[in-house]
Amino acid sequence: MKLTKTSKIGILVIVCLTLLIWGINFLKGRDIFRTEKVFYARYKNVGGLTATTLVTLNGLKVGYVREIYFAEDLSGDLIVKIALHNNFPLPKGTSAEIASSDLLGSKVVKLNLGKSDMLLYANDTLATKMEADIMQQVNEQIAPIKAKAERMIENFDSIVTAVSKILSSDSQHNISESIRQIKLTMTNLENISGNLNEVVTDQKNNLSSTISNMSEVTGNLKTNSAKLGHIMDNFSSFSDSITKMEIKGTIEHLNGSVANLQTILSKIDTANGTLGLLVNDPRLYQNLNQTSESLNRLLVDFRLNPKKYIRFSAIDLGKEVYVSVPTGKQFADNITFRIQIYVSENPISLTSPMFQGIEEISEIKTGNRYYYVSQQDSSYDKVIMNLNKIQRAFPEAFLKCYKNGKEISLKKAIKTNQK
Numbered sequence: 001m002k003l004t005k006t007s008k009i010g011i012l013v014i015v016c017l018t019l020l021i022w023g024i025n026f027l028k029g030r031d032i033f034r035t036e037k038v039f040y041a042r043y044k045n046v047g048g049l050t051a052t053t054l055v056t057l058n059g060l061k062v063g064y065v066r067e068i069y070f071a072e073d074l075s076g077d078l079i080v081k082i083a084l085h086n087n088f089p090l091p092k093g094t095s096a097e098i099a100s101s102d103l104l105g106s107k108v109v110k111l112n113l114g115k116s117d118m119l120l121y122a123n124d125t126l127a128t129k130m131e132a133d134i135m136q137q138v139n140e141q142i143a144p145i146k147a148k149a150e151r152m153i154e155n156f157d158s159i160v161t162a163v164s165k166i167l168s169s170d171s172q173h174n175i176s177e178s179i180r181q182i183k184l185t186m187t188n189l190e191n192i193s194g195n196l197n198e199v200v201t202d203q204k205n206n207l208s209s210t211i212s213n214m215s216e217v218t219g220n221l222k223t224n225s226a227k228l229g230h231i232m233d234n235f236s237s238f239s240d241s242i243t244k245m246e247i248k249g250t251i252e253h254l255n256g257s258v259a260n261l262q263t264i265l266s267k268i269d270t271a272n273g274t275l276g277l278l279v280n281d282p283r284l285y286q287n288l289n290q291t292s293e294s295l296n297r298l299l300v301d302f303r304l305n306p307k308k309y310i311r312f313s314a315i316d317l318g319k320e321v322y323v324s325v326p327t328g329k330q331f332a333d334n335i336t337f338r339i340q341i342y343v344s345e346n347p348i349s350l351t352s353p354m355f356q357g358i359e360e361i362s363e364i365k366t367g368n369r370y371y372y373v374s375q376q377d378s379s380y381d382k383v384i385m386n387l388n389k390i391q392r393a394f395p396e397a398f399l400k401c402y403k404n405g406k407e408i409s410l411k412k413a414i415k416t417n418q419k
Contacts, residue, residue, distance in 0.1 A: 035085070036063070036083040036084060036085050037083070037084045037085075037087075037122040038066070038081060038082065038083055038084075038122055038123055039081075039082045039084065039090075039096075039120065039122070039123070039124055039125070039126050040079055040080070040081060040082070040123065040124070040125045040126070041079075041080045041082060041096040041109075041125065041126045041127075041128050042071065042077050042078070042079055042080075042125065042128060043077065043078050043080060043098070043128050043130070044076075044077060044078075045078075045130070046068060046078050046080065046098060047098055047107065047130060048105070048107055049065065049068065049080065049098055049107045049109070050065070050068070050107070051065050051066065051067055051068055052064055052065060053065040053107055053108060053109060054101075054108050054109070055082055055083075055084065055096075055108075055109045055111065056108055056109070056110055056111065057086070057088065057110075057111045057113075060086075062084050062085070062086035062088065062111070063082060063083050063084035063085055063086065064082075064083055065080055065081070065082060065083075065109060066081045066082065066083040067080075067081040068080050068081070069081075080096070080109075082096065082109065082126070089119050089120075090111070090113065090114075090119065090120045090126075091113060091114045091115065091116045091117070091118065091119055091120070092114050092116035092118045092119065092120055093114020093115060093116045093127065094111060094112065094113050094114045094120060094126055094127070095111075095112045095114070095126060095127035095128060095129050096109050096110075096111060096112075096126040096127070096128055096129070097109070097110045097111075097112055097128075097129035097130070097131055098110075098128075098129070098130050098131065099131035100131065110131075111126075112129070114127075330380075331378065331380060331413060332416065333378065334403055334404050335378065335401065335402070335403055335413050335416065336376040336377065336378050336401075336402045336405075337376065337377055337378070337379075337380060337383040337399060337400065337401055337402070338373050338374050338375065338376045338377070338383070338399075338400050338402070339373060339374040339383065339386060339387050339390055339397055339398070339399060339400070340371060340372075340373050340397060340398055340400055341355075341358065341361065341372045341373060341374065341390055341394050341397050342354075342371075342372045342394055342396075342397070343369055343370070343371055343372070344369070344370050344372070345368060345369060345370070346370070347363070347365075347370050348363075348370065348372065350362075350363065350372075354393075355372070357393070358374070358390060358393075360374060360375040361373070361374065362374070362375065373400070374386065374390075376402065383399065384399070387399055401413040403416060
């Protein structure tokens with residue numbers, strides 16, 4: 001079958017296109033006739049890495065960089081798409097390190113194999129590393145030498161400065177003056193030694209007399225040695241007399257007293273007897289504490305309602321009624337309560353230590369006085385519990401009732417609630 005001119009042209013175009021596509025990919029480092037596995041690596045900075053950069057494993061070319069693009073999460077990280085045409089298996093933990101391949105700064109991606117028994121699959125993400133470039137390595141090597149050179153120059157400058165100061169006219173004058181002073185000092189020392197020699201010569205007779213006196217003193221001691229022995233015998237007799245005193249009996253008596261005291265303390269510690277119970281029984285302290293609180297409330301109530309305990313009237317106008325509200329009593333919504341804690345003629349900080357442990361305190365100024373009260377609350381039981389707690393520190397604290405924000409008596413609040 002004879003091909004037509006048009007068919008020949010079509011076949012030629014197809015062959016040319018195929019060669020063109022193969023050539024372009026070949027120039028990019030791709031081989032369209034080989035199967036490739038793709039892996040990904042994520043970097044903060046690729047350091048000038050470009051597409052078609054070689055990928056090596058132990059110095060052998062095993063692939064190339066197919067594509068570099070920004071991550072989709074807008075973090076600025078770069079995703080490097082690596083194509084491998086070598087079927088060598090990559091274990092997990094393998095890293096892709098961007099390194100310099102020559103002194104000109106050309107880049108290459110080195111694969112560093114991991115030590116895991118598990119393998120990576122196509123489209124997995126590799127760990128990443130960045131090797132320091134030539135400039136950084138040079139700077140790291142030169143930096144210590146530079147620092148030493150700078151220190152050497154500074155030391156040399158200090159030495160030159162010191163030498164220049166020494167060689168200055170003032171320094172030379174000072175050195176000459178110092179030498180002159182040393183000569184004067186040596187002359188003075190010679191004079192002093194001469195004076196000492198004269199003094200020793202003059203006082204020679206006195207020194208001889210002093211030595212003679214010391215000899216006489218030692219002779220007197222030798223002569224009176226018998227008397228000194230008699231004195232020592234008297235001192236020994238005195239010490240024997242002290243020994244014969246009844247000190248031993250006194251110490252034994254003190255030991256017995258200490259033993260008796262120890263017995264008494266042990267009985268107290270084991271709660272034997274009345275005193276032991278007073279010391280060891282915690283219920284006694286609790287009962288005394290409760291009694292003290294009850295007495296405190298009684299005194300406060302006596303001060304606020306004296307007529308409740310003392311009645312004196314020339315004419316009996318009727319029986320005085322005192323209100324006692326049972327716990328659990330419910331009041332209308334427009335009835336509220338608050339506690340008047342303290343009254344002062346001078347303002348007091350609400351964070352003062354005297355109000356420690358009391359929450360939600362307000363200050364109300366009326367005339368020249370400052371009233372410190374708690375927050376209003378519609379729960380009578382809650383306010384009473386708070387009042388009992390506050391009266392431990394402020395016995396004069398008392399309850400105040402309000403209806404629609406206006407102060408009323410507790411008796412009136414009860415009557416209003418019963419209507």
